[in-house]
Amino acid sequence: MDPIYARYCAYVRSIVQKRDLTNFKRRPSYTYMLEHVSPVLGEKYFNELKTTFKMSNADIYSFCARNDRIGSPMLASYDGLVVSPSSLRYICHAALALSHCRRIGTLNPSFVELGCGYGGLALAIAHYAPMFGVTVKSYTMIDLDEPSALQAEYMNNHKVPFPISLQRASTYGKDVQGTDNFLLSSYCFSEIEPPNQQEYLRVLFPKCSHGFILWNCCKIFDIGKEITVEPEVPLTCDPNSPNLNYHVYF
Known part of the structure; x- marks a missing residue:
């Protein structure tokens, strides 16, 4: 395992074993990997939610209050809302995915997420699906063992209106059922090693x-x-990077 993931998994293992999610969202052992959206970038997400997705402050805060109550994330203020910038990212990514569902007429999707953090995107999709006219059939989360354990612990603190299944990354989705699933991956699929990418493609x-x-x-x-x-x-x-970031839809 790459050392950067090994360090992350070791920390996640420790908090899951203790069943202590008190302040993991602000611990350096976690934030070097996830939950590190800056206040400045958070403002850009906030503005995107307001302008592109026409969300009200109440729409935005309703999820942030739910997600930010666990893990003691770092907070910032946006138009009077004191919320986690990373929660704003989850809302934005959920809105992009749900907008695509609506655009292609997939209103009862079975989501399969590859690389799921603590489950923030799944929770955001559960929260905002009704706003986009989407009813989620099921949600499968594929990840390394330690993050999967964290996702189970985190999602147990929230009620969502669809079944969630957790699958090991080492299976590459072998146990995923059906051929009409909707794939989600936020900064995971493109980051993993090429041999693993090829197995997921296969x-x-x-x-x-x-x-x-x-x-x-x-x-x-x-x-x-x-x-x-x-x-x-x-x-x-970095806008000067030879490889920029993209939204890829299919």
């Missing part, structure tokens, strides 16, 4: 007819789907 991707991928770190390559590529908004990488 095993999981044929089971997903549609999807939304936040693509970073490398040039976009053939995933065996007819894709639509848009620049990431707001852009979260």
Whole structure:
């Protein structure tokens, strides 16, 4: 395992074993990997939610209050709302995915997420699906063992109106059922090692007819789907980087 993931997994293992989620969202051992959206970037997400998705302050705060009550995240103020900038990112990513569902007429999706953090995107999708006219059929979370354990612990603190299943990354989606799933991946699929990418392309991707991928770190390559590529908004990488970040839809 890459040392950067090994360190992350070791910390996640420790908090899950203690069943102590008190302040993990602000601990350096966690925030070097996740939950590190800056207040300035958070403002860009906030503005995107207001302008593109026409969300009210109440719409935004309703999720942040729910998500921010666990883990003691770092907070910032936006138009009087004191919330986690990372929660704003989850809302934005959920809105992008749900908008794509509505655009393609997939209103009863079975989501499969690859690389799920603590479960923030799943929770945001559960929260906002009704706003987009979407009723989620099921949600599968694929990850390394330690993050999967954290997701189980975190999601046990929340009620969502659909079944959630957790699957090991080492299976590459072998146990995912059906061929009409909707794939989600925020900064995971494009980051993992090429041999692992190829296994997911071989095993999981044929089971997903549609999807939304936040693509970073490398040039976009053939995933065996007819894709639509848009620049990431707001852009979260160095604008002078040779490989920018993108929204990839299929």
